[in-house]
Amino acid sequence: MVEVLPVRTRRERQSFLTFPWRIYQDDPLWVPPLLVERAKVLDPQRGLFFKDGHAELFLAWQDGIPVGTICCAEDRNRTRSRGFGECMLGFFECIDDQTVATALFSRATAWACQHGLTALYGTYNLDREESRGLLIEGRDRSPVSYCGHNPDYYPGLFERFGFIQDGEDALAYAIDLDLETPQLQHLMRLADRIRSRKAITIRGGRLDDIDGEIGRIVELQNRGLAHFPDFTPYTRADIEALVLPALDVLDPDLVLFAEVDGQTVGWFPGIPNMNEVLIHLNGLRRPWDYLQAIKYARYRPECLTIKSVIVVPEYWDTGVGVLLFDEMARRAAAKGYRWIDLSLTGEENPDTSPLAHRMGAQIYKRYRFYRKELAGRE
Numbered sequence: 001m002v003e004v005l006p007v008r009t010r011r012e013r014q015s016f017l018t019f020p021w022r023i024y025q026d027d028p029l030w031v032p033p034l035l036v037e038r039a040k041v042l043d044p045q046r047g048l049f050f051k052d053g054h055a056e057l058f059l060a061w062q063d064g065i066p067v068g069t070i071c072c073a074e075d076r077n078r079t080r081s082r083g084f085g086e087c088m089l090g091f092f093e094c095i096d097d098q099t100v101a102t103a104l105f106s107r108a109t110a111w112a113c114q115h116g117l118t119a120l121y122g123t124y125n126l127d128r129e130e131s132r133g134l135l136i137e138g139r140d141r142s143p144v145s146y147c148g149h150n151p152d153y154y155p156g157l158f159e160r161f162g163f164i165q166d167g168e169d170a171l172a173y174a175i176d177l178d179l180e181t182p183q184l185q186h187l188m189r190l191a192d193r194i195r196s197r198k199a200i201t202i203r204g205g206r207l208d209d210i211d212g213e214i215g216r217i218v219e220l221q222n223r224g225l226a227h228f229p230d231f232t233p234y235t236r237a238d239i240e241a242l243v244l245p246a247l248d249v250l251d252p253d254l255v256l257f258a259e260v261d262g263q264t265v266g267w268f269p270g271i272p273n274m275n276e277v278l279i280h281l282n283g284l285r286r287p288w289d290y291l292q293a294i295k296y297a298r299y300r301p302e303c304l305t306i307k308s309v310i311v312v313p314e315y316w317d318t319g320v321g322v323l324l325f326d327e328m329a330r331r332a333a334a335k336g337y338r339w340i341d342l343s344l345t346g347e348e349n350p351d352t353s354p355l356a357h358r359m360g361a362q363i364y365k366r367y368r369f370y371r372k373e374l375a376g377r378e
Contacts, residue, residue: 006056016069018285020093030142034278034281070105070107072088086119112374128234128241128242132148133344133369135150136155136367145273147367164372165371171343172365183359190319190322191319191326200258201259205269210243213257217239218235220267220310256269256331271304276302280295303339325359
């Protein structure tokens with residue numbers, strides 16, 4: 001018999017946090033999360049999600065042993081913008097057993113109905129960027145920072161319960177950072193022509209004005225993405241959840257902003273792929289794992305991951321995007337990065353995809369989102 005219970009005690013919380021080690025113990029591509037950071041994200045007193053949302057954690061038990069986890073949450077900002085609430089599913093981990101998955105999803109359904117929510121959707125780990133979607137294709141390399149990884153049987157668990165695909169797939173692109181490739185040479189020549197004709201300035205981030213930069217990012221994200229169907233406006237808390245945890249590793253030279261006449265019209269943030277380090281640290285779960293942390297303290301990642309390229313609508317056709325891509329390629333190559341990850345972007349995204357392909361990008365991972373309308377609310 002499978003029983004799904006809310007996480008209440010400190011011991012249950014620890015079981016929830018460490019359960020993924022059971023699922024991925026033989027998976028060399030899995031990147032263990034830092035336990036101390038994961039605990040902070042899930043703590044209502046410290047997690048940034050809880051500034052404008054509420055959530056509950058559940059553990060599935062069978063014969064006294066944990067066999068699955070799930071988090072049910074409501075993003076109140078999304079509820080306000082859409083006029084109705086939905087249950088966001090995250091931190092889903094499960095043994096390869098449909099009975100266990102069904103018990104978890106059934107408990108999520110009950111939680112959603114209890115809170116007056118209209119559907120189940122996900123996956124999102126209490127963040128718009130953290131481990132969103134289920135990996136469908138691309139198991140030849142580990143995920144980069146903020147991207148998820150899961151066993152290949154997870155999508156089937158969702159689909160057999162009645163979930164359907166929600167929107168288009170999200171893609172991760174890989175770009176070989178060799179400035180001598182024909183694609184990048186063409187991009188640089190095009191950027192040079194744009195610079196000679198237009199007064200567009202590309203600058204790095206200003207960490208001494210992080211509050212101001214976050215405000216600018218909120219405005220850019222909301223103006224630059226508002227044309228997408230079902231767009232949910234970003235709050236300051238959303239952007240803080242993305243930016244603040246990365247401040248210790250960010251290189252301000254690689255967090256690019258585009259300006260015209262002193263006005264910020266675009267941004268393009270590059271983040272060192274710290275998963276290249278975390279994959280060796282076992283989540284700092286044991287005292288001896290800290291020896292590995294010392295060993296990799298000076299490691300320089302080979303990959304720079306880029307999570308967003310935003311240009312406000314009135315500058316879409318002015319070459320701002322080309323200049324941002326060109327400047328990022330030049331700066332990243334000069335700092336020794338060997339490849340760039342662009343993740344995640346919609347399959348039909350008219351902004352990112354053309355520029356990515358122009359740089360010689362190749363799709364290397366595909367993620368899928370799922371949704372299930374609740375009975376009586378279709």
